[in-house]
Amino acid sequence: MAKPLSAAAFLQALRDEGLKVVEVGSWRTHNRAGHGAWGPMNGVMIHHTVTKGTQNTVDICRNGHADLPGPLCHGVIAKDGTVYLVGYGRANHAGLGDDDVLQTVIDEKPVPTDNEANTDGNARFYGFECENLGDGKDPWPKAQLEAIEKAAAALCRAHGWSERSVIGHLEWQPGKIDPKGFTMASMRSRVKERLGSSSPGPSKPAPSNPEPKPSYEPFPGAGFFHGGRHSAIVTAMGRRLVAEGCGRYASGPGPDWTNADKKSYAAWQRKLGYSGDDADGIPGKASWDKLRVPKS
Structure with missing residues (x-):
């Protein structure tokens, strides 16, 4: 009752x-x-x-x-x-x-x-x-x-x-x-x-396998980027620059740090609003973190 x-x-x-x-x-x-x-x-x-x-x-x-x-x-x-x-x-x-x-x-x-x-x-x-x-x-x-x-x-x-x-x-x-x-x-x-059984409650979608969080390369330091540097990180960076519309490569990008990489990165810095010495093509931590370069 x-x-x-x-x-x-x-x-x-x-x-x-x-x-x-x-x-x-x-x-x-x-x-x-x-x-x-x-x-x-x-x-x-x-x-x-x-x-x-x-x-x-x-x-x-x-x-x-x-x-x-x-x-x-x-x-x-x-x-x-x-x-x-x-x-x-x-x-x-x-x-x-x-x-x-x-x-x-x-x-x-x-x-x-x-x-x-x-x-x-x-x-x-x-x-x-x-x-x-x-x-x-x-x-x-x-x-x-x-x-x-x-x-x-x-x-x-x-x-x-x-x-x-x-x-x-x-x-x-x-x-x-x-x-x-x-x-x-x-x-x-x-x-x-x-x-x-316990109350089923409102219908809920079946849980999906969670996507792993993307893993990015930490900033390796400005001194990392110089002539003679050969690294998969440079290739990954170049690919991200191309994806952002900042690629200035005649060919590549590749693993060797070149003037094309520097010009491409300068274009990325300008895209972020940097100018003058702040857009010199040498990566800094703030701009690097925003580029989200995948781990190599």
């Missing part, structure tokens, strides 16, 4: 379980307030819609019909597993059911056979209508069954309930057959398994 979640907490619980959720209009305030109680909450009820087509199903569940005003549930679970929120608060989904069933849900015990309709279920259960013709032939796609499992588990997790707080309409009200096409025992097993 629990106070109903706020609309924001309800939405967050579904999304945290990894569900794709679509908010339909002013669903947070669309309800049957004034026509009975809303809460305390005891469980989650699953239905099938006897409709075809997602948009048609969502419209009917949001608006209801002449004999039963909407909303007819809190969320519609489509064939592709998307959950459409159509109302929040009291909704016309459960109707009158068996008080013995309610007590076993509260006690989280096996559900007995329903044989009475004497208790207001609209006050006590969150309701999900699932898009299906309910003829035993219309398939239940894997994505839809997984979404039912996630939606039920999300609310059980939010309230600290076990899988025994999840029932079908057929277990609540005598004469009802929904949901038809899978058993509630199998769905409760799925919910139990999901609750047995």
